[in-house]
Every structure is written in C-alpha cells, then in structure tokens.
Amino acid sequence: MKKIGILFGQENSFPWAFIERVNKKTGGEGIVAEAVRIDKVIQGESCGYDVIIDRISQDVPFYRAFLKNAALTGAAVVNNPFWWSADEKFFNNALATKIGVAVPRTVLWPSHQVPSDTNANSFRNLAYPLDWEAIFNYVGWPAFFKPFAGGGWKNVYRLHNPEEFYRAYSETGQLVMMLQEEVKFEMYFRCYSIDQRNVRMMAYEPRHPYHLRYQTEWQAPKEVLQKVEQDVLQLNRYLGYDLNTVEFAMRDGVPVAIDFCNPAPDAEVTSVGQANFEWVVEAVSDMAIRKAREYQPGRDNLSWGKFIQASATRRALGEA
Numbered sequence: 084m085k086k087i088g089i090l091f092g093q094e095n096s097f098p099w100a101f102i103e104r105v106n107k108k109t110g111g112e113g114i115v116a117e118a119v120r121i122d123k124v125i126q127g128e129s130c131g132y133d134v135i136i137d138r139i140s141q142d143v144p145f146y147r148a149f150l151k152n153a154a155l156t157g158a159a160v161v162n163n164p165f166w167w168s169a170d171e172k173f174f175n176n177a178l179a180t181k182i183g184v185a186v187p188r189t190v191l192w193p194s195h196q197v198p199s200d201t202n203a204n205s206f207r208n209l210a211y212p213l214d215w216e217a218i219f220n221y222v223g224w225p226a227f228f229k230p231f232a233g234g235g236w237k238n239v240y241r242l243h244n245p246e247e248f249y250r251a252y253s254e255t256g257q258l259v260m261m262l263q264e265e266v267k268f269e270m271y272f273r274c275y276s277i278d279q280r281n282v283r284m285m286a287y288e289p290r291h292p293y294h295l296r297y298q299t300e301w302q303a304p305k306e307v308l309q310k311v312e313q314d315v316l317q318l319n320r321y322l323g324y325d326l327n328t329v330e331f332a333m334r335d336g337v338p339v340a341i342d343f344c345n346p347a348p349d350a351e352v353t354s355v356g357q358a359n360f361e362w363v364v365e366a367v368s369d370m371a372i373r374k375a376r377e378y379q380p381g382r383d384n385l386s387w388g389k390f391i392q393a394s395a396t397r398r399a400l401g402e403a
Contacts, residue, residue, distance in 0.1 A: 085375045088119035088132040090146060092139040097350040097364065101136065104368040114375045124149050129156040133378045134371050136161050136326070138347050159374045159384035161325045162346040166388065170322065171232040172344045173261050178390060182321055184314045185339045187264040190218050191231060194257045218262065219245055225265040230258050233344055241265070266339050268332035270301040272311060275348065275359075276319040276327045277366040278373070279386070282312045285359055287330070297356050303333065311338045318343050323388025325370060 087105055091098040098118065105116035119135060130153040137160060140146035150164040179186040193209060228240040228251050238258060240251040248262070273287040288299040303311075315329045318340065328348035331338040350367075352360040378384055 085114045085133045085378060086131060087114065087116040087134040087136070087371045087375050089116070089136040090119040090139055090150070092142065094138060094351060096352040096360065098138065100352075100360070100364045101368055101371075104364050105371060108368060109372060109375075114372060116371070121149060124152060126152065127156065129153075130158060132158050133384075134159045134161070134374045136367065136371060137164065137167075140164060141167070141347055154383075154385055157378075157380050157382065157384055159378055159386075161370070161374070161386070162327070163323055163325075163385045163387065165385070166323050166391070167346050170344060170346075172229075172342070173231040175318075175322065175344045176261075176263075178321060179318065179340055179343075182317055184318055185337055187266050187339060187341065188222050189261055189263040190222055192252070192260045192262060194259050195252050195255050196257045198257055215245070219248075222262050222264050227263045227265055228252070228255075228260055229263065231261045232259070233342075266332040266334050266341065268334055268339075269336075270303055270333040272301070272303075272331045272333075272338075273297075274311065274315045274329045274331065275363055275366070276315050276324065276329060277363070278325050278370040279316065279320050279323075281366045281370075282315045283359065283362050283366070284308060284311060284315075285355070289330075294354065297354070297359065301333075304336075307333065307336060307338060314338060314340060319388075321389045323386050323391065325386050326367060 089098045089101055102116045102118065105114070109115070119132065121130070130149070132153065135150065135153060135158050137146070137150055140150055147164055147168060150160050154160045154164060173189065173191050176186045176189045197206065225241055225243050228242055228248065230238055238255060242248050242251060252260070271287050271289060273285045275283040275285070285297060286299050286301045288296050291299070311331050314331070318329055319327055324346055326346060326348070327343065328345040329343040330341045332341050349355060350360065350363050355363070374384070
C-alpha cells in the first residue's frame with residue numbers, strides 16, 4: 084500500500100477535498116490519501132508516507148525539519164523542503180533576469196538594525212551610506228518596499244519619494260528588505276502551476292478587497308496568454324516547484340512577473356472560487372497519484388529545478 088499524506092494548518096476546504104479526490108481516483112489500486120499524522124520523528128527513519136503535500140511548513144519550523152527527514156528516507160515531498168528553505172523572492176527576481184522573464188527593477192537592502200550578536204566589524208565589507216541616488220534612479224517612484232523573503236503582505240510599503248523611504252526603512256528593524264519598481268498594469272493574472280506542466284490562469288485584481296480579487300474579468304490577446312503560460316512553466320521548471328502561483332502584471336502588452344515564490348498558495352474555495360478550486364484539486368490529486376505510482380524506495384524522489392540541475396552538471400563536467 085502506497086500512502087499520500089497532506090500536511091496542513093488552518094485550511095478547511097482544500098485538504099479534505101484533495102484526500103477525497105485521490106481516494107476516489109485510486110480506489111482498489113493500492114494508493115491511499117490521508118491527513119499526515121506525526122507521533123514521533125526519529126533521525127533517518129521513514130515517516131511512512133511515499134508522497135507528502137506540504138501546505139504549512141513555512142509557518143512551522145518543526146514541520147520543515149520533519150519533511151527534510153522524510154525526504155532523506157525517500158518521500159516525494161511537494162514542495163522540495165531543501166529548496167524551499169533556501170529560496171526567497173529576491174533570488175527569484177534575479178533568476179528571472181537570466182531566463183528571459185520580465186520582472187520589475189528590484190534592489191536588495193541590508194536591515195536597518197544590525198542583526199543580534201553582530202557589531203561594526205561584522206559590516207566591514209558594506210559601504211555606508213549606500214549609493215542612495217543611483218538606487219533611487221534605477222528603481223524610480225512610486226515603488227514597493229517589502230521583505231526580500233516574502234511574508235504574506237506583511238511589512239509592505241508603497242512609497243513615493245526618498246523621504247517616505249527613509250521613514251519606512253526606520254520601521255523595518257532587522258528585516259532584510261527590497262525596493263521594487265511599481266508596475267502600472269492594464270491587466271493582472273494569478274496563475275497556478277502544478278507539476279511543472281499544468282497552468283491555470285486566473286483573472287485577478289490585487290487592488291480589490293481580498294475576497295473580491297478573483298471576481299474580475301480581463302480580455303487578453305491569445306499571444307499574451309501564451310507568453311504568460313510559457314513564463315509560468317519556465318520559472319517553475321528552473322525553481323523546481325511542483326505547486327506554486329505566479330502573478331503577472333500586463334504593462335504595455337508585456338507580462339511582467341510580480342510574485343512567484345508562493346509554494347503554499349491559497350486554494351480555499353471561499354477565496355479562489357468554485358471553478359478554480361475544482362481545477363487545483365484535480366491537478367494536485369493527479370500529480371500526487373503520479374508521484375506515488377513512480378515512487379521508488381531508496382532513491383531521491385524530490386523535484387529539483389533546472390537551476391540546481393545545471394549547476395550540478397557543470398560541476399560534474401568540471402571534475403571529469
């Protein structure tokens with residue numbers, strides 16, 4: 084019997100619909116889905132699941148450590164807990180510039196307050212003041228100032244000038260931040276990417292109240308939608324995410340990737356709507372079943388992005 088588990092927190096609709104859908108699809112096949120149950124985590128020992136869909140470890144470090152141990156013993160964890168731990172939004176943007184996906188102009192900032200247990204000697208390599216004028220000229224105004232690793236729209240500022248920037252910067256404590264060009268858009272899409280092969284483009288209006296953001300319609304030319312789908316797949320194949328959302332703002336007919344580090348994207352029916360909910364339940368169920376069927380004990384069953392794979396290949400060739 085192969086077991087598919089889903090690890091989740093406060094979600095109410097998606098996990099149970101996923102479990103029901105998998106079990107309906109695999110009845111009698113020897114594959115069963117259930118909510119993950121953890122009663123002990125012993126180093127190097129299997130957790131008993133062949134596939135785990137992770138919806139909560141970004142908020143619970145204990146779960147992230149559990150998932151790494153599960154992956155070490157062969158579980159196919161979605162998303163890869165090692166890459167998820169290493170990834171962040173600034174790197175996502177930097178990678179996009181190398182693979183042909185348009186992104187806003189973005190600059191990384193050191194924290195306003197120095198990290199605990201550091202002193203002036205810890206920053207001998209950092210020029211201060213930074214080249215404020217060059218940075219502001221590069222990004223332009225208005226701009227968004229937000230944590231480089233994300234955080235569900237917490238500590239996000241929309242700024243119009245240097246004076247507002249300095250005031251906001253003084254409030255950010257030890258957060259490492261990034262300053263990002265504001266993209267004035269004609270249309271906006273939020274796109275599910277499942278299994279690095281299935282894409283669902285959803286019309287989205289980020290300026291509306293949260294519960295109304297999916298209740299909008301945009302009409303985009305076919306070639307623009309094709310470019311969006313191509314960029315969604317390109318980003319997720321390089322990052323190695325099997326479950327993610329990518330947000331695109333259309334500026335002068337060009338899709339600009341705004342946010343694509345969402346490895347536990349919202350899938351609640353009350354926010355995404357019935358049609359989008361049905362699609363994601365079906366797509367994630369199919370992916371989990373495929374991974375369970377392909378599961379092989381004793382091997383690495385994780386997904387690794389093309390960025391990591393290419394780096395490994397280059398090292399191997401250099402050593403040959």
